[in-house]
Amino acid sequence: MLFADIQNNNEKNSNNSTNKNNNNNNNLGIDNNENNQTIFTNSFNIAVKKFWNNEFSEAEGIFNRFKNCIPRWNVTYAEMQLVKHLMKGQSLDNENPELSNALMEAEKLAIKVCENKDDFETSFSLFRTDIWKAYIRPNNSPSEDEAGFASLRANFRWDCELAMADILLFHAILQVVGGSEIKGAFNLRKAWKTYSKVRDEIDRIKRDAGKNDHKHEL
Known part of the structure; x- marks a missing residue:
């Protein structure tokens, strides 16, 4: 999902540009776009493109890194299994253990992270250290990380809820x-309600931030 900044303009911090020579050898490329406004790594986006291009093994290798602890990665892995099922010309009403298991595991993780505070904090902490700081904003100063913590946490929670809606x-x-x-x-309606809930929350927070900006200008 796109990153929604919940801070007002007076609290925002500019991001430093990323050093292009800091790439690691673990297949998660550092995002070199300092204006990037998303919570996904470049490699995540590459994996999505790969499975839509029938390159399932390569995509699976990328998703396996975080799919057991980050709901979005697990749900997108399940989406890949659905796409694979369709690309092989299999009927949707045929039994596919790999697809069924992927959907079940993705749903279990999304529910656990969305509904259990401790599980959410564990998943968010891993996302923040192993994905956000390592690959998306590696050059942020401690003060920038602190200032953006609330926005990052809110965005991660919204994305977990959207991952649950995607499974539905x-x-x-x-x-x-x-x-x-x-x-x-019934499941389509539940998914739509979750999508709408997240959209309404983001719109409300943006309106509130806009009001705060206006007060500071007066």
Whole structure:
């Protein structure tokens, strides 16, 4: 998802440009775009492109790094299994243990992180240190990290909720195509409500930040 900054303009800190020579050898490329406004690494985006280009093994190798602890990575891995199922010309109502297991594991992790405070903090802490600081904003100063902490935490929570909504959407697709229209419609409605909830929260926070900016200008 795009990064939504919940700070007002007087609290924002500019990001330092990334040193292009800091790339590690663990297949997660550092993002060199200092204006990047997303919580995904370059390698995550590359993995998505790869599985849509039928390069499933390469994509899986990237997702495996964090899919067991970060809901978005796990849900996108499940999406890859769905795409693989379709690209192989298999009917959606055919049994596919690999797809079923991927959806189940992604849903379990998303629910655990979204509904349990300790699990959320564990997942967020790993995301912040091993993904955000390592690859997306490696040159942030401690003060920049501190100033952006609330925004980053809020964005991570929203993305976890959106990951849960995506799983409901995938279930709905499979159920409708498989003939379970009522179950599919129910999950589709649940997904839509979650998408709307996150959108409304972001809009509200942006409005509040805009009001604070206006007060500082007076």
